[in-house]
Amino acid sequence: MRNQKAYLDCLQRPQAQMLWREALTRCGYFADLPSETVIISESLGRVTACSVYAKQSVPHYNGSAMDGIAVFAPDTFGAQETEPIRLQLLSPDTPFAPGGCYVVDTGDPLPAGTNAVIMVEDVHFVDGSAEIIAAAAPWQHVRIIGEDIVANELVIAEHQRIAPVDMAALLAAGLEEVDVIQKPKVAIIPTGDEIVATRAELRAGTILDVNSPMLAAAVTAWGGDPHRHPIVRDRREAIKQAISSSLECNDMVIVNAGTSAGRDDFTSDVLADLGEVLVHGVAIKPGKPVILALCKGKPVIGLPGYPVSAMLTAELFVRDILLARQKLPPAETIEIEATMTKQVASTMGVEEYVRVSVGNVQGKMVAALLSRGAGLLSSLTKAQGMIRIDSIQSGLAAGSTVPVQMLRKSRPEQTILAVGSHDLALELLGIFLRRRLEHVSLTCANVGSMGGIMAIRNNEAHIAGVHMLDEQTGRYNVSFVNKYLPNMTGSLVHFATREQGLMVLPGNPKGIHDLNDLMRPDVSYINRQRGSGTRMLLDYELQKSGISFGQIAGYEKEVGTHMAVAASVAAGTTDAGLGVRASARALGLDFIPVAKEQYDLLLNFSPDDERLQVIIEILQSEEFRREVESLGGYELGNAGEIVSLVAEV
Amino acid sequence: MRNQKAYLDCLQRPQAQMLWREALTRCGYFADLPSETVIISESLGRVTACSVYAKQSVPHYNGSAMDGIAVFAPDTFGAQETEPIRLQLLSPDTPFAPGGCYVVDTGDPLPAGTNAVIMVEDVHFVDGSAEIIAAAAPWQHVRIIGEDIVANELVIAEHQRIAPVDMAALLAAGLEEVDVIQKPKVAIIPTGDEIVATRAELRAGTILDVNSPMLAAAVTAWGGDPHRHPIVRDRREAIKQAISSSLECNDMVIVNAGTSAGRDDFTSDVLADLGEVLVHGVAIKPGKPVILALCKGKPVIGLPGYPVSAMLTAELFVRDILLARQKLPPAETIEIEATMTKQVASTMGVEEYVRVSVGNVQGKMVAALLSRGAGLLSSLTKAQGMIRIDSIQSGLAAGSTVPVQMLRKSRPEQTILAVGSHDLALELLGIFLRRRLEHVSLTCANVGSMGGIMAIRNNEAHIAGVHMLDEQTGRYNVSFVNKYLPNMTGSLVHFATREQGLMVLPGNPKGIHDLNDLMRPDVSYINRQRGSGTRMLLDYELQKSGISFGQIAGYEKEVGTHMAVAASVAAGTTDAGLGVRASARALGLDFIPVAKEQYDLLLNFSPDDERLQVIIEILQSEEFRREVESLGGYELGNAGEIVSLVAEV
Structure with missing residues (x-):
């Protein structure tokens, strides 16, 4: 059980990458590259397989670089303002004779016998002759043959990515085709009894194969040519057959997943049969059960099944191999420094990758942790950066400054960090903002109203959505802001009045009419997290009605957003939950x-920040009001008004 | 003649760009964008036309996040090591009963009645029951419905470029297609009587249309969909017709060229007929005769004909417009600081763009000017960076530090700057180096032997090729190095013995036998520039033979490389020139x-620079020696040997 053992003795990531690279180098994977010939107009972005030499000189003839007259330079020597020289204008079909000249346009071939051009501006035409008042230096204003590129000279070196100007140079140098390195063919084999290819096959217990298109797109983005294999069931022989046949006609094979050591995880055993398993298990999170193998001199990579794990391990163990195979440099990542808003705990001995939102709040670049689950695609689509927590670290302290690898074309300077209570209308605000301010993006982290106030206090967010009821005054938010943000430089503005209520299945099958029904033994409830305004509202209303928490089945089950509550009710998992009407x-x-x-x-925001003004304008706009109110349960009558904090004190 | 006038009153580049952008914004060019629907697996890199909301929740059911047993949490309360609780194992088809449990695998739907999962590692199976020694918290190890994405939630905002993870998220959220912004269609119309489409039509006075494929590739690289129009002759009506019909089905039209104010330059007049010419002529070099026009609410850009001008003006006036039309951010350029090795003169009032090689020599980043001609494609293919000389500057001083916009994936830290005497074998050294050291590139600037020595003295180059004959000692190079580089830290190594000789047409039609024949009136000569080793050799040999320079026709015509000499002879422009046998x-x-x-x-190089060792190894290698000697005229017997400088003193 060699593989089982290898899996238990997880390698550290840098060692795994080194071992992987070395094994592939040793077997000649980066040396012996198949090439193909493409016509030059289709060669953009391809990599030259060998050095390309000019077939002809550029320019291919001596031509005039100006509109003017072509002369034999010695005939002009001595000409000056006081002693002009007259040259006889010859027609193009007349052979050259001393003292003669020809009219030429830019690009015209230099007539035989001439060796210089005088600009038309410097010529005075009189009686069939051209009068000049300055001598011409030999070869002036002549584009001589080979001035740009000489026949047989190097045009583009081998292993260079072809840019538009390279294409022009190759064509000018007389080439019509160019040998380029073949795009590496990468087979992607999805495996698993629970995986289905279409939505029609989806039911509880099955999962749509979203990894194959994601990995295929990644392979494309990295210059490869992906080949998606049909889904293979968890049968040892079927998996072996799929890998074996894919190895025939591909340069690399990705198997996804079956890479753990569970009872249906055959990938590792199959690869040991077909070749050599170099690595099984790397001390990273997510992505631990990755397999790196060499079969028939080709890399076979087993990627874990969770999408986030699959993508991360593909970036670590597929991307640079694929680029190197095309003689392209490793992917460059942009790193910036940011301050962690929250503490992140991490296991010693394991390198962990966490996704973050990044934004500049009042001059400080802050990184806010996104959800960490390996199954959460949304944490990747929302992420702007990734933080690598070293295996010798036990985590990151809140307030510590850490390097963040920025993803895609993130623009942290243009990112607005919104935290606090979750609200659908906040996402709409983001969309409206983007329409007004190009490339601005708004990311929402749902930490509840109290979490939002704390984030503003620590300058960790630009916007916090709050709806906290002060039981004493019966008013919302103001007293909390005065208490927790006594020195606030920003402002509190009205957003919306929302209806909160109990969400139940259509037709209300359990006949729930008010909070008292939550005490019924046949009614299960789903709660919001502590610190959220909705939870405070529930607790306040329960207290008013004299209901104790223990009487409600499910009071202890907490989720983070209105929509998660709604989803749980819609699935029939719980009977009721408190949330906004829009959800x-x-x-x-x-x-x-x-x-x-x-x-x-x-x-x-700083008072002079353009974004502040635009947000107020959007809140006050008729268009935004209409769109939010159409979500249901919102009233935006006073949206955008600044709430007076002083009057309350 | 409004356009004529506009052309004379050249606009400054920043004003032209602002005017251009504003006019396009005003006419709604960036607002009203056609969209199209694509299937998600083909949406990589496309830009969402509108915000995309989830059609289903992810996960779409409550599932087990672990292999283990599914339980009703309250049944487990109180379990501990000393008081284990036994739960009865139920078969999947049995309805739940209190105190029961089900075996579940990761991903299995949670059986009705259960609300938590206990990991298999924490379960002891005995006699058809499962013994546990710790309580389960409700909902532990359960992936609840909507945990990742909730139905109707925003998945991807509008105007976002779709990445592989976005594709996975869209598919998981139940979408099969996505609306994306159409790729802008860009017509490219080549014009000119001298332009031909194929090599077969090439003769003196005609030019191959290399700009159209170059511009089409650039449009592709910037996300557009290029449509190449056949070549249009310099006839006003034909050009008008081509532009007019292209405007029907394209979002932008590029006309190339005919943009000057010459007698065959109709572009500007035609555009004034079809719409409004906003700009004709911008104070930039190269690229001055650019035309920016609005016809039928669409941008029409007239680009100048020289390839370098066409590419530069496309980058300045097409690229960002095309990106903005796709809601993509402007192209980002990487800028580094470098020291100019030579003075660059530039005209006040004109913004000039010059191309440079960039490399790090002994810790100093230096920029070496490449040829400046607007027709020199090779200056673009070799360039690693571009320097913008502001219109209020009269040039750049040698030794001044200037910002360089880096082109493509230039890696200045890995660039080796070679200067000095031109030699074909030096290019081969570059190719061998690249094979040994990935991503290292060698750029050659031909400044002659003396120029090479000076560049080394000023730490402006890594390598200089020198072949300077000391008439006193009869030996090469050593005395010059001792004289000009008394404190040199680098080394002088043998490269090759080369044969120098007179190059003449095949069959030697003029019957040239030695240098004396150069004095014949029917023989024309082409010379190398002063400071080059070949020029020194010629002068030395002429002196020995008692020939004076004035007796040689063409002695004054200088070119910069052996190959340029050879090309001139091959074209029959001159009868003889001195150069190496390989040329x-x-x-x-x-x-x-x-x-x-x-x-x-x-x-x-620094003594510990890996590249130094690799160069010596290449010079001494059998393979390199063989390949250089096969060029003809070279002997590499002592290549790679370090030349003793001390013994000479």
Whole structure:
């Protein structure tokens, strides 16, 4: 059970990468590259297989570089303002005679016998002759043959990526085709009994194969030519057959997944049969159960099944190999320094990669942790950066400055970090902002109202959505802001009045009418997390009605957003949950109103920040109001008004 | 003649760009974007036309996140090591009963009645029941519905470029297609009587259309969809017709060229007929005669004809417009600081763009000017960076530090700057180096032997090729190095013995036998520039033979490389020129030996620089020796040997 053992003795990532690279170098994987011939107009971005030499000189003839007259330079010597020289104008078909000249346009071939051109501006034409008042230096204003490229000279060196100007140079140098390195063919084999290819086959317990298109696109982006194999069931022989046949006509094979050591995980055993398993298991999170193998001199990579793990391990163990195979330099990542807003715990001995949002808040670049689950695609689509927590670290302290590898074309200077209470309308604000300010993006982290206030206090966010009821005053937000943000430089502005209520299945099958029904033994509830405004509202309303928490089945089950509550109810997993009307409407649920609340925004920008003004303008606009109110349960009558904090004190 | 006037009153580049951008914004060019629907697996790199919302939740069911048993959490409360609890194992088809549990694998749907999973490692199976020694928290190890993405939530915002992970998220969220912004269609219309489409039509006075494929590739690289129009002759109506019909089905039209104010330059007049010429002529070099026009609400750009001008103006006036039309951010350029090795003069009032090689010599980043001609494609293919000389500057001083916009994936740290005497074998050294050291490139600037020595003295180059004959000692190079580089830290190594001789047409039609024949009135000569070793050799040999310079027709015509000499002879423009045998062989010329000379290399690297060692190894290798000697006229017997400088003193 060699592989089993290898899996237990996880390698560290840098060692695994080194071993991988060395093994592939040793077997000649980066040396012996198949090439193909393409016509030059289709060679953009391809890599030359060998050095390309000019077949003809550029220019291919001596030509005039100006409009003017072509002369024999010695005939002009001595000409000056006081002693002009007259040259006889010859017609193009007349052979050259001393003292003669020809009219030429730019690009015209230099007539035999002449060796210089005088610009038309410097010529005075009189009576069939050309009068000049300055001598011409030999070869002046002549583009001589080979001035740009000489026949047989190197045009483009081998292993160079062809750019548009290279194409022009190759064509000018007389080439019509060019030998380029073949795009590496990469087979992608999805495996698993639970994987299905189409939405039609989807049911509880099956998973759509989203990894294959994702990996195929990544391979394309890295210059490879992906070949997607049909889904293979968890049968040892079937997997072996798929890998074996894919090795025939591909330069690399990716198997996804079956890479753990579970009872249906055959990938490692199959690869040991077909070749040599170099690495099984790397001390990284996510992505530990990765397999690196060499079969028939080709790399076979087993990637784990969770999408985030699959993508991360592909970046670590596929990307640079694929680029090197095309003689392209490794991918460059842009790294910036940012301050962690929250502490991140991590296991010693394991290198962990966490996804973050990054933005500049009041001059400080901050990184806010996104969800860490290996299955959470949304954490990748929302991520702007990735932080690598070294295996010798036990985590990152809140407030520590760490290097962040920026993803895609992230523009942290243009990112607005919104935190606090989750609200659908906040996402709409982001979309409106992007329409007004190009390339600005808004990312929402749902940490509840109290979390939002704390983030503003620590300058860790630009916007916080808050809806906190002060039981004493019966008013929302103001007293909390005064208490926790006594020195706030930003402002609190009205966003919307929202309806909160119980979401239940359509038709209300359990007959739930108010909070009292939550005490019924046949009714299960799903709660929001502590610190969220909705949780505070529930607790306040329960107290008013004299209901104790212990009487509610499911009170302890917490989720982070209105939509997660709605989704749980819609799936029939729970019978009721408190949330805004818009969430109920989004999933087609019935809604039993409980209370109206004021949802406001804390804005934390420098007073001269363009974005502040634009946000206020959007909030006050008729268009935004209409779009938010159409979500249901919102009233935006006073949206964009600045809430007076002084009057409250 | 409004356009004529506009052309005379050249606009400054920043004003032209602002005017251009504003006019296009005003006419709604960046707002009203056609979209198209593509299947998600083909959406990589496309830009979303609108925000995309989830059609289903991800995960779409409550599933086990572990292999283990699914339980109802309250049944497990109180379990501990001393008081284990036994749960009855139920078969999958049995309905749940209190105190029961089910075996589940990762991904299995959570059986009705259960609300938590206990990992298999924590379960002891005995007699058809599962014994546990710790309580399960409700919802532990359960992937709840919507945990990743909730139905109707935003998956990808509008105007975002789709990455592989986005594709996975869209598919998982139940989408099969996505609306993306159409790739802007860009017509490219080549115009000109002298332009031909194929090599077969090429003759003196015609030029191959290399700009159209170059511009088409650039449009592709910038996300557009190029449409190449057949070549249009210089007829006003034909050009008008071509532009008019191209405007029907394209989002942008590029006309190339006819943009000057010459007698055959109709572009500007035609555009004034079809719409509004906003700009004709920008104070930049190269690229001044650019035309920016709006016709039928679409941008029409007239680009100048020289390839370097066409490419530069396309980058300035096409690229960002095309990106903005796709809602993509402007192209980012990487800028580094480098020291100019030579003075560059430039005209005040004109913004000039010059191409440079960039490399790090002994810790100093230096930029070496490449040829400046607007027609020199090779200056673009060899360039690693571009320097913008502001219009208020009259040039750049030698030794001044200037910002360099780096081109493509230039890696200045890995660039070796070779200067000095031109030699074909030096290019071969570059190719061998690249094979040994990935991504290292060698760029050659031909400044002659003396120029090479000076560049090494000023730490402006890594390698200089020198072949300077000391008339006193009869030896090569050593005395010059001792004189000009008394404190040299690098070394002088042998490269090759080369044959120098007269190159003449095949069959030697003029019957040239030695240098004396150069005095014949029917023989024209082409010379190398002052400071080059070949020029020194000629002058030395002429002196020996008692020939004065004035007796040689063409002595004053200087070119910069052996190959340029050879090309001139091959074209029949001149009858003879002195150069190395390899150059004659490359162009199939006859060769009359004159002398043998020692061509050495000055190497200027830190002693611990890996590249120094690799160069010596290559020079000494059998493979390199064979390949250089096959060029003809070279002997590499002592290549790679370090030349003793001390013994000479």
